[in-house]
Amino acid sequence: MRSHRTIAPIIGAGSLVLAFALTACSSTQAGAGAGITVTSTDTECTASAVTASAGVIEFTVVNSGTQVTEVYVLGADALQVEAELENVGPGISRSLVAQLEPGSYVISCKPGMSGDGIRTPFTVTGTASAPATGAADQRAVDAATQEYQAYVQDEAAALLKGTRAFTAAYRAGDDVGARALYAPTRMHWESIEPVAESFGDLDPILDAREADLAEGEVWTGWHRIEKDLWPPAAGYTALTTAQRDSLAAGLVRNTAALVERTASLNFTLDQLGNGAKELLDEVATSKITGEEETWSHTDLWDFKANLDGAHRMFTALRPIVEANDPALAAQLDAEFADVTALLARYRDGDGYVSYMALTPAQVKELAAAVDALGEPLAHLTSVSLLGRRASS
Amino acid sequence: MTEVDERNARGFSRRALLGAFGAGALTVAGAGTATALVVGRAPSAHPASAQYPFHGAVQQGVTTPMQRSLHFAALDITTTTRDAVITMLQRWSAAAAAMTTGQPIGGTRTSTGGYDAPPDDSGEAMDLATSGLTITVGFGPTLFRDVAGHDRFGLAGQQPSCLHELPHFPGDQVDPLISSGDLCIQACADDPQVAVHAVRNLVRIAFGTATVRWTQAGFGASSSTSTEQPTPRNLFGFKDGTNNIMGGDQAALDDYVWVQPADEPQWMAGGTYLAVRKIRMILETWDRTSLREQEGVFGRTRSEGAPLSGGDEFTTVDLAATGRGTDPLVPADSHLAVAHPSSNNGVRILRRAYNYTAGSDRLGRIDAGLFFLAFVRDLDTQFIPMQMRLSRSDRMNEYVRYQSSAAFAIPSGLRGPDDWFGRALFEATA
Numbered sequence: 116m117r118s119h120r121t122i123a124p125i126i127g128a129g130s131l132v133l134a135f136a137l138t139a140c141s142s143t144q145a146g147a148g149a150g151i152t153v154t155s156t157d158t159e160c161t162a163s164a165v166t167a168s169a170g171v172i173e174f175t176v177v178n179s180g181t182q183v184t185e186v187y188v189l190g191a192d193a194l195q196v197e198a199e200l201e202n203v204g205p206g207i208s209r210s211l212v213a214q215l216e217p218g219s220y221v222i223s224c225k226p227g228m229s230g231d232g233i234r235t236p237f238t239v240t241g242t243a244s245a246p247a248t249g250a251a252d253q254r255a256v257d258a259a260t261q262e263y264q265a266y267v268q269d270e271a272a273a274l275l276k277g278t279r280a281f282t283a284a285y286r287a288g289d290d291v292g293a294r295a296l297y298a299p300t301r302m303h304w305e306s307i308e309p310v311a312e313s314f315g316d317l318d319p320i321l322d323a324r325e326a327d328l329a330e331g332e333v334w335t336g337w338h339r340i341e342k343d344l345w346p347p348a349a350g351y352t353a354l355t356t357a358q359r360d361s362l363a364a365g366l367v368r369n370t371a372a373l374v375e376r377t378a379s380l381n382f383t384l385d386q387l388g389n390g391a392k393e394l395l396d397e398v399a400t401s402k403i404t405g406e407e408e409t410w411s412h413t414d415l416w417d418f419k420a421n422l423d424g425a426h427r428m429f430t431a432l433r434p435i436v437e438a439n440d441p442a443l444a445a446q447l448d449a450e451f452a453d454v455t456a457l458l459a460r461y462r463d464g465d466g467y468v469s470y471m472a473l474t475p476a477q478v479k480e481l482a483a484a485v486d487a488l489g490e491p492l493a494h495l496t497s498v499s500l501l502g503r504r505a506s507s
Numbered sequence: 508m509t510e511v512d513e514r515n516a517r518g519f520s521r522r523a524l525l526g527a528f529g530a531g532a533l534t535v536a537g538a539g540t541a542t543a544l545v546v547g548r549a550p551s552a553h554p555a556s557a558q559y560p561f562h563g564a565v566q567q568g569v570t571t572p573m574q575r576s577l578h579f580a581a582l583d584i585t586t587t588t589r590d591a592v593i594t595m596l597q598r599w600s601a602a603a604a605a606m607t608t609g610q611p612i613g614g615t616r617t618s619t620g621g622y623d624a625p626p627d628d629s630g631e632a633m634d635l636a637t638s639g640l641t642i643t644v645g646f647g648p649t650l651f652r653d654v655a656g657h658d659r660f661g662l663a664g665q666q667p668s669c670l671h672e673l674p675h676f677p678g679d680q681v682d683p684l685i686s687s688g689d690l691c692i693q694a695c696a697d698d699p700q701v702a703v704h705a706v707r708n709l710v711r712i713a714f715g716t717a718t719v720r721w722t723q724a725g726f727g728a729s730s731s732t733s734t735e736q737p738t739p740r741n742l743f744g745f746k747d748g749t750n751n752i753m754g755g756d757q758a759a760l761d762d763y764v765w766v767q768p769a770d771e772p773q774w775m776a777g778g779t780y781l782a783v784r785k786i787r788m789i790l791e792t793w794d795r796t797s798l799r800e801q802e803g804v805f806g807r808t809r810s811e812g813a814p815l816s817g818g819d820e821f822t823t824v825d826l827a828a829t830g831r832g833t834d835p836l837v838p839a840d841s842h843l844a845v846a847h848p849s850s851n852n853g854v855r856i857l858r859r860a861y862n863y864t865a866g867s868d869r870l871g872r873i874d875a876g877l878f879f880l881a882f883v884r885d886l887d888t889q890f891i892p893m894q895m896r897l898s899r900s901d902r903m904n905e906y907v908r909y910q911s912s913a914a915f916a917i918p919s920g921l922r923g924p925d926d927w928f929g930r931a932l933f934e935a936t937a
Contacts, residue, residue, distance in 0.1 A: 183817070183830045202830030204817025207808055228831050329677050329895060389797070396792040396905075403870065406680070475869055482870040486791060493795035 155184040160224030160233040169241035174211040178203045182227040191219040215239045260382040263431040271374040274303035282363035298413035305420035309390040345410035388496030391428035394421045395489045405470040415467035450488035555636035561607045563920040568643035570754035572733040576699035577725035577861040578706045581688025582717040589660040595716040600927035603642040632704040640696040644928040645915030650689045669887040673912045676898035685721040685911040725861025746812030752857040774931035777919030779882045782890040785911035788876035806843030840902040857882040
């Protein structure tokens with residue numbers, strides 16, 4: 116457990132409007148009108164230019180008013196949202212990127228977030244890059260999020276099933292059996308870690324490491340049992356049967372609660388993109404360093420699960436990425452394959468070698484591969500949402 | 508009501524502190540004098556010849572406008588003899604007085620022992636300007652009692668109640684080898700060679716009495732302690748510590764930084780407590796984080812440092828302001844919200860943090876972060892509850908690791924050439 120982020124509540128459904136376009140246009144082509152300033156005051160909404168060339172257009176939104184404002188780029192009907200920026204505090208400037216086809220648009224500022232907004236017309240000129248249909252966009256989004264949702268539910272169900280078997284062995288005093296089930300069961304947690312961690316009440320009681328606690332706090336969950344199954348050589352008092360029963364019951368009860376909650380989760384594109392990045396961050400900061408599984412040293416199992424989870428998010432988004440930035444899709448295919456192949460060298464039977472068996476050079480090699488994947492993966496959200504990649 | 512609030516209610520103030528020192532010719536005003544040196548100048552325009560008064564009611568290096576470089580050392584005392592400790596502190600005092608006024612140790616001669624003796628001063632600062640050098644000395648809890656609780660030098664009866672090892676904070680991955688210490692030396696200067704020179708020569712004086720436990724170099728002052736300095740950026744690229752207590756804010760210094768005459772123990776009047784935390788920043792994952800997330804972590808814009816509730820860098824944050832929906836514009840788990848005085852019973856601290864780097868780690872990643880130094884009037888009511896809150900809920904924890912921890916008492920300033928670091932403590936226990 117490290118993350119304090121919450122994939123579910125962080126951005127409410129649809130708060131980021133999907134302005135990506137399933138087009139063949141180059142993602143790097145900037146419209147001639149890039150760098151347009153939109154100034155929102157309490158009474159006015161002005162743009163420094165009223166026309167721009169088709170393509171990726173960057174607006175700098177300046178809130179010169181006294182209230183929190185929102186800025187929308189709307190279609191000619193003033194209903195279809197092409198891009199939006201919300202929660203811009205007074206005095207603050209922020210970038211709004213939109214990919215726009217030729218046509219008439221309306222820029223709408225909404226100081227105070229109420230009413231129909233203060234509108235100013237905006238025209239995009241030039242040639243259409245390819246037909247883009249909003250309906251197709253939405254179908255692609257639905258396909259991606261539903262695919263991922265199904266994966267989460269499968270993993271959550273497998274986690275609960277595995278947790279029941281693991282705790283049964285642990286309660287029965289079958290330490291050998293419990294040790295064998297520990298890492299493979301936890302993989303179902305690690306594969307959906309950003310989702311699992313999004314439940315801020317359950318995460319600490321299920322996945323806290325000893326160092327995560329303050330003095331006097333009660334330690335429960337996976338890692339408490341881990342220490343009991345792989346105890347330190349000296350100075351450790353084994354848990355009693357009653358303590359084992361209590362820990363095991365809590366693990367099952369709280370995992371069941373987690374599974375129940377995942378059933379009602381809906382995902383957005385940015386959650387998938389950011390979630391994949393978070394999973395690679397987890398590998399880079401907690402698994403590659405061996406700090407996650409202090410006692411069992413089964414960090415490479417977690418590594419594999421995090422990687423698989425990230426890959427599933429990418430796979431779900433891949434059709435959209437492929438349409439918006441085929442080079443990124445190809446690069447991610449290659450980098451995922453590289454890390455997967457490298458990790459496969461450390462397979463041992465059905466699982467992986469102990470983290471302690473790795474040499475410093477091997478750890479460094481894995482870290483470099485993770486960084487090589489992490490950099491392009493960090494562009495997944497913006498490419499999925501906007502068809503645009505940060506310059507690099 | 509916090510302990511600090513109660514003290515305020517009882518009306519302790521700078522005046523009381525002045526009164527305690529009688530004439531008060533050199534009191535906290537010493538710091539004010541120092542500040543005056545840089546009035547109207549950007550920090551990059553510190554005159555190379557800048558000198559801050561070494562003698563005064565308070566030690567230098569706390570409210571002094573932050574210099575560009577830090578060299579910090581924690582030492583363990585090796586002697587069992589109280590007099591040896593006193594002698595070392597007296598020699599340190601004389602050496603510090605010399606170095607902070609641009610004089611080599613031992614005066615102007617190359618060696619008081621002649622041509623066949625080693626030079627008194629190591630020499631690498633000879634042609635360099637004073638560069639605003641300040642030297643600050645502190646006492647760790649283990650000076651008073653060893654880890655087994657034994658009174659080492661007859662000082663235990665005067666150990667301040669808030670001077671103990673910092674507790675384990677959630678998520679801490681503290682290495683004891685770079686934590687704690689019986690003594691500390693903080694040397695700050697605009698030229699790193701001048702700061703290193705100061706520590707090197709004090710360490711040399713200590714040989715046989717004390718030995719270095721750990722050291723830390725810092726650069727790029729990551730806090731501002733004077734209104735003439737723009738808020739610097741940390742290695743995450745953000746301005747942090749905008750609401751820091753400034754050296755000229757006497758009322759806040761009395762409330763939150765300087766131990767007041769009515770506080771216990773008496774010998775600490777005019778002193779302060781230092782909390783030290785080495786915070787490794789995981790720059791690689793931070794750099795691939797979206798600007799939306801980065802600004803959410805800090806609760807500020809990256810460009811201007813304005814709170815996300817609006818305004819500019821120095822606009823008071825509105826933690827309750829919401830945009831669309833019910834979530835506050837400044838996320839409740841952002842660094843700004845969690846560290847804000849309103850989340851901490853109104854308590855403030857004086858930050859004097861430096862950025863650091865030490866090359867790369869075994870994974871080939873940049874070994875860098877923030878060497879966090881904070882001065883407070885009471886560790887138990889100010890620093891520890893704030894750090895506990897940050898360790899529990901700061902969204903930034905995802906990108907940092909706390910690697911070391913230490914606490915020191917910084918005794919009052921040296922009143923003149925005959926005074927020495929900690930004299931009041933040793934006299935109180937004589």
